[in-house]
Amino acid sequence: MISLEKACYSVQGHTLLSETSLQFSTGEFWAVAGPNGAGKSTLLKLLSAEYLPTKGRVRFQGRDTHDYRPAELARLRAVLAQHNPVSLDFSVTEIVLMGRYPYYGHRPSDKDLFIVNQCLEWVEMGAYAQRSYPTLSGGEQQRIQFARALAQIWETKNGFLFLDEPTTGMDLKHQYQTFQLAASLARQGFGVVAVVHDLNLALQYTDQTVLLKKGRIMASGKTNHTLHEESLQATFELPIHLIPADHIRKNATIVPVPI
């Protein structure tokens, strides 16, 4: 479990995340949603210990995140960042192997290579193993980065996966597959927290949601209780209509009303 206890994050007098208390458990898939600049990536960086809280506490499995050594954290959680620039001519396999760096010294073991192949299969990119990474399309690169993060926590019981806009550049099918994969990882016992702009993906696949606006929590809890017309309108300042679930869609569908 990761708990934020009155955690704040400020930089140069600007508060990016105001006093926030939340608990994220393994076995759950969380969505973090809200307008641009709401503090979603900031929250994710506090959870992953890339940032330390400027006030309050963030505890990972009971210990303050600032008490962990980076090598220790690298075996407990993996991050898919919003931007993953790679300009050198690495192969796809080499990129995914980076997720195994915390586990090997000079050379990857057969087990590391097996895990890399498994993760590539999970994102349906096995056929691209020998391709030059920079030559892949944006959506393909994003799927490889997902595989890299997955390889990092593949064997970690109760590991956490932090995904910042994981479906950027992906086509419709792979957006759904990515969320399906994240949901199935949560069912296997991982904790998954994803920054999400597509609220219908959140509604379809996530267990819990936190809605942020201007660095503050607008609503949080079970996704289908949190994403309702009032909370969405207040958060996004846009009229929202919810089409109820039916025999095709097991959850409601969020439709912005043109203004």
Ligand SMILES: Nc1ncnc2c1ncn2[C@@H]1O[C@H](COP(=O)(O)OP(=O)(O)OP(=O)(O)O)[C@@H](O)[C@H]1O
């Ligand atoms: N180092 C910094 N100094 C000042 N302001 C910053 C700094 N880093 C981030 N911010 C601001 O903090 C706010 C929150 O940033 P954050 O990246 O968490 O937003 P976000 O909700 O993830 O947005 P988006 O949906 O656009 O990715 C933004 O307004 C951003 O401009």
